[in-house]
Amino acid sequence: MTTSRREFLQVTAAAGGALGLGMLGEVHAQEREVPKAEKPLRILILGGTGFTGPHQIHYALARGHEVTIFNRGRTEPTVHRELVAQVEQLTGDRDDNIEALRGREWDAVIDNSASIPRWVRQSAGLLKDSVELYLFTSSLSVHADNSKIGITEDDPVATIDDPTVEEITGETYGALKALCEQEARDAFPDRAIIVRPHLIVGPGDRSDRWTYWPVRVERGGEVMAPGEPTDPTQYIDSRDLAEFDIHLIEQRAVGTYSAVGPLAPLSMAELLFGMRAVVSNEICFTWVDADFLAEHEVAPWAHMPAWIPPRDGFQGFSAFDNSRAVGAGLEYRPLAVTAKDTLDWWKTLPEERRASPGAGLDAEREREVLAAWHGREGGNR
Numbered sequence: 001m002t003t004s005r006r007e008f009l010q011v012t013a014a015a016g017g018a019l020g021l022g023m024l025g026e027v028h029a030q031e032r033e034v035p036k037a038e039k040p041l042r043i044l045i046l047g048g049t050g051f052t053g054p055h056q057i058h059y060a061l062a063r064g065h066e067v068t069i070f071n072r073g074r075t076e077p078t079v080h081r082e083l084v085a086q087v088e089q090l091t092g093d094r095d096d097n098i099e100a101l102r103g104r105e106w107d108a109v110i111d112n113s114a115s116i117p118r119w120v121r122q123s124a125g126l127l128k129d130s131v132e133l134y135l136f137t138s139s140l141s142v143h144a145d146n147s148k149i150g151i152t153e154d155d156p157v158a159t160i161d162d163p164t165v166e167e168i169t170g171e172t173y174g175a176l177k178a179l180c181e182q183e184a185r186d187a188f189p190d191r192a193i194i195v196r197p198h199l200i201v202g203p204g205d206r207s208d209r210w211t212y213w214p215v216r217v218e219r220g221g222e223v224m225a226p227g228e229p230t231d232p233t234q235y236i237d238s239r240d241l242a243e244f245d246i247h248l249i250e251q252r253a254v255g256t257y258s259a260v261g262p263l264a265p266l267s268m269a270e271l272l273f274g275m276r277a278v279v280s281n282e283i284c285f286t287w288v289d290a291d292f293l294a295e296h297e298v299a300p301w302a303h304m305p306a307w308i309p310p311r312d313g314f315q316g317f318s319a320f321d322n323s324r325a326v327g328a329g330l331e332y333r334p335l336a337v338t339a340k341d342t343l344d345w346w347k348t349l350p351e352e353r354r355a356s357p358g359a360g361l362d363a364e365r366e367r368e369v370l371a372a373w374h375g376r377e378g379g380n381r
Ligand SMILES: NC(=O)c1ccc[n+]([C@@H]2O[C@H](COP(=O)([O-])OP(=O)(O)OC[C@H]3O[C@@H](n4cnc5c(N)ncnc54)[C@H](OP(=O)(O)O)[C@@H]3O)[C@@H](O)[C@H]2O)c1
Pocket: 046, 047, 048, 049, 050, 051, 052, 053, 070, 071, 072, 073, 074, 075, 076, 092, 093, 094, 095, 111, 112, 113, 114, 115, 137, 138, 139, 140, 196, 197, 198, 199, 200, 201, 206, 207
């Protein structure tokens, strides 16, 4: 790690109280002191609202960069609303109207909003002579095979029979993202940065997947934990991702990166016990095996987020190699910080929103499955 990188990640004593506590969608995290970049850049963010965009805006502005965002105007920022409102807003649609980007110049574009290759072809084609760098937000779902432990950026990506398909499904998403990456590389040879995040988590996550766990752990009581305590898990805090994106642009670090954390391997038990460290309550964990969960229609990922049993071709899905990204400057907040900030952000949301989370298992289903587990032949374990 370079000295300057270490310096700007130092945590100051400034507590979240100074940052507008109580505001809906604000991040109640400790703020870090962020020194300005040596050279301010003009950065265009395609998809600057929603979840990841606002974190990128927050960090880019802190580094002294100038930000323009391009969206349809349908999705609200989930955090940093006031900051997002301050940057230049361009309106259009990746599908059929990107005219607002014509005739403008930027140092770098961050493309968050495309999963369809045609969209990248159109925007990268339009911007290739007026923008220096194209950072495409891809996904670790691009990989053809998730069975290998330690998958790297050089392992093969998925393919699709018909590359003109534009319907995003569980089956097409990875291969289409891989084609998007190629569109970016073709339009920006030696000027493309491809960032492949694992599950993006933290304050502002609209999917409620990883958020399920700190919220559930805080509720306490008997918590159903999936599979074996040693099953691996991975994720990336959206703020670590945003800082990495901006860092790669500043360093002109072209290439492809698996943006996955934490730094060292983490088991599901370590994840849940780490979350337990940020709450104080009566709690115990009951580990229910993967076959039993499947029989009771408790699905990995959707009902038990951040967990896929490491078998049947998914042995490597939570064991990606992060060494290239770490070498390029990816740094990680501690799990406890991510968990606490996520929980604090969750509590700022309206009650109706919190009453119907988009992922996880509701309390009644969890009780039913736990009762069945305790009542099964062979008894408790
Ligand atoms: N979330 C994860 O765990 C995860 C993991 C790996 C990779 N990724 C990738 O990360 C990227 C960002 O994800 P996110 O969760 O931040 O997304 P998000 O919250 O859904 O935000 C999407 C952004 O794109 C804009 N957008 C959507 N459709 C558009 C269109 N037709 N034209 C112009 N702008 C459009 C939205 O604004 P408007 O609706 O106002 O246009 C919004 O600003 C995606 O590429 C996703 O594939 C996500």
